[in-house]
Amino acid sequence: MGRIVSSGTSPSCLVTSLSVFGGSLLDGGRIALILSGVITALSALLGMAFGPQGPIRGGDIEIERAAYDVLAYDVSIKADPVGKSFAGTTVIDAKTVIPTSSVLVDLSDEFAVSAVTDGRVPLRFERLKGQIRVHFSLAKQPGDPIRMDVTYAGIPHVARNAPWDGGVVWAKTPSGADWISVALQGPGADLIFPCKDHPSDRADRATMRLTVPDPLVAVGPGKLTKTVHHADKTSTYEWTMPLPINNYSLVFNAAPYELVKDSARSVAGQSIPIHFYVLPESRPNAARLIAEQKKYLAFMEKYCGPFPFRAVKIGIVETPHLGMEHSTSIAYGNKFRFAPDGLDWLLLHEFGHEWWANLVSCADTRDEWIHEGFQSYMDTLYLEATHDKAAYLAAMKDRRKKIRNERPVSPRPEVSPEPYGGDIYDKGALVLHSLRFLMGDEAFFRVLRRMAYPKPELEKQTDGRALRLATTEEFVNIASVEAKQDLSWFFEIYVRQAKLPTLKTEAVDGGVHLRWETSDGSVFPMPIEVLIGGKKVRVPMAGGRGIVEQAGSDFGIDPDGWVLRGADAPLSDSR
Ligand SMILES: [Zn+2]
Structure with missing residues (x-):
């Protein structure tokens, strides 16, 4: 599994040099390791290196973030469209996987942190750029539970070009109501709540308690488990996602939504609820979009297996930005622009991410x-x-x-x-x-x-x-x-590698010699189809080379465009 080399006493100096799978096949034990979310093991499998870098969202990870495995987030946010502000508390439940006396939690600089507790007593913390370092009075040992309740408030980053840049969108519906949306796949969930913002660690479950002014309805991931109307003309919508969820799906949308319900049968047998939160203005389009949705369900299940979240729901929510694959609450903002055959490419793409993401x-x-x-x-x-x-x-x-x-x-x-x-x-x-x-x-x-x-x-x-x-x-x-x-x-x-292979060709005695060239000189035995006398013939290209004995006048290479490659060139151009 590789080796761990400590180059100092401080955890932040710990450096690992770990090999990847090493070409061996992924067996059940390794799958179990991944599923258990044990970050040390996972890091070993992925060949991650830990170092004292700043917050990095997707690649290497520092030891103080690798030291814990998030089990659950409980995110409470009160969103104020007038002040364009958020205030809230996030409870992070985690498990220690590497001994440590402090951990790093990611949170956007826009927010001031007023308190961090373990649910009972305050924890000492420092605000770093984009992060909070939380100290424990006693070092945590592997297996020890960690609880951090982080209370914070501020003006969250505003997305200028969602969903591509990320942040909060404070929009208006066509009839002038507030329409709040969040998309943050690129910059990460720390734009709206404190979290371990790294894709190697997704929570096993999550709750979002979203408070918005009436008559907005706040829609989060999972199932709506509670609604509380307050005297100050706000309401809190509690959403519970009982399954593992990527950080960037822990977002919400709020508008005077109407809920259109339907259901579809999974290939696995269950009836899956379909919940579409749609603007009142768009409601006439809802049935058509849901009809399309059912086709995409059947298509994806046919090739990729049962809908993974059939115990929760298929969720769609209308958004002011184009869209995003938020699990069980797909952001849809394609404005019902159906192709002549009915296809809504955006919904197909984002819904398909329920499998591939x-x-x-x-x-x-x-x-x-x-x-x-x-x-x-x-x-x-x-x-x-x-x-x-x-x-x-x-x-x-x-x-x-x-x-x-x-x-x-x-x-x-x-x-x-x-x-x-x-x-x-x-x-x-x-x-x-x-x-x-x-x-x-x-x-x-x-x-x-x-x-x-x-x-x-x-x-x-x-x-x-x-x-x-x-x-x-x-x-x-x-x-x-x-x-x-x-x-x-x-x-x-x-x-x-970045560079495409190229196919070199040479006419020889009425035939054609073919040879693959790769940027690193490696052998590339990729078969290729050629057109000879109106017929498609597969050339095996063993050792990266092939010969077509009789090319004929209609000779053509890869007429259907199956094989990804650079521009074909005569063999004399070879380097
Ligand atoms: Zn995508």
Whole structure:
């Protein structure tokens, strides 16, 4: 599992140098480790290094944040649209995983912290940039519970361009009512409440108690468990999410919403409630959107397994920004712009993230193509499911035009400290498209299903145990098992390196010689289809080379655009 090297006595000097999976397959024990949320083990699996850096949202993590595993958040926020302010208390329930006498909690600088207690007595704390350091009078030992009640208030960061920049949106509905929305996937949940703002640690459950002026209805994740109307013309809406939830889904929206209810049957048998919180002005569109929603449910369940949150609900809430994949409370702001065939691409994309982001979550943003690339692939696959293969292939060719190949889709930690490259959507989808060609439909769709639910019995679970943190390496392993060959060569070129492979061609005696070239010189045995005499023929490309004996006048390479690569070039151009 690697080694831990201490280079000093202070926990913040502890440095780890840990290996990743090492190419071995993810077994049940490792899955159990991930599910248990034991950060030391998880960090080892992910090869994270701890260092005395500032708050980093997605990559490496400091020891004082790695030292605890969040079990639950209980977030109370009173939102005032007049003063554009928040005030509240967050209770963090956690478990110690590394001995420590202090921990770091993330909280945006916009908020002043008035108190931190353990629920009974005050805890000493310091305000750092973007963080709070909380001290314990006795060092916490692994397994010790930690409780921190943080009371704070301030003017939260305002989003200028939600959902891309993140923050609070203070909008007005078409009839002039207040419309509050929060989106913070990029900058993190510490924009609205104190938390451990790192994707490697998601709470096992959460409660949000949201107080807003009447007649606004505040909508959070999970189930509405209580509503209290106060004498001061405000109301508190208590939302309980009983399943693990990413920090960036711990947000809320508030408006004079109306609730439109429906239900759909899961492929697993249960009836799933559908709750759509819609503005009164938009209510005439609600039935049509829900009808579309049911199609996306059937599509996603067919390929990726049962809806993971069927014990809670399918939630949609109308937002003033475009949208976001908030678990069980999908933010929808596409203004009911249905395509001629009825498709609302935004709802399909955000709802699909219930599998690729909320069921399968990456613990490091360097793996975020598992969210965006996978769901982008599903978005395009939907065209094949509802139209035909030609529509799918054409849409994939369009994605080719958008990729830049400037940074790897999923850089290794030692290659780049930077998480999240720009190509994770389109190139991520194209990697899966090429993988489908390599493996064939049957094996490829099994891989997709196994990545969603590594074991068939997990598809039956609705209590949260199917939800997991995943890595790119895990996907390489799952695909390799199904392909019955080590596919590291494929992923090394397509997701670990930025530059695309190129196919070199040379006309020889009426035939064509083909050879793959890769930026690192590695062998790339990616088969390719060629057009000969009106027929598509698969060239195996063993050892990265292939020969077409008789090319013919209509010779063409990869006529359907299956294989992701740079511009083809004559062999004489080889470096
Ligand atoms: Zn997305």
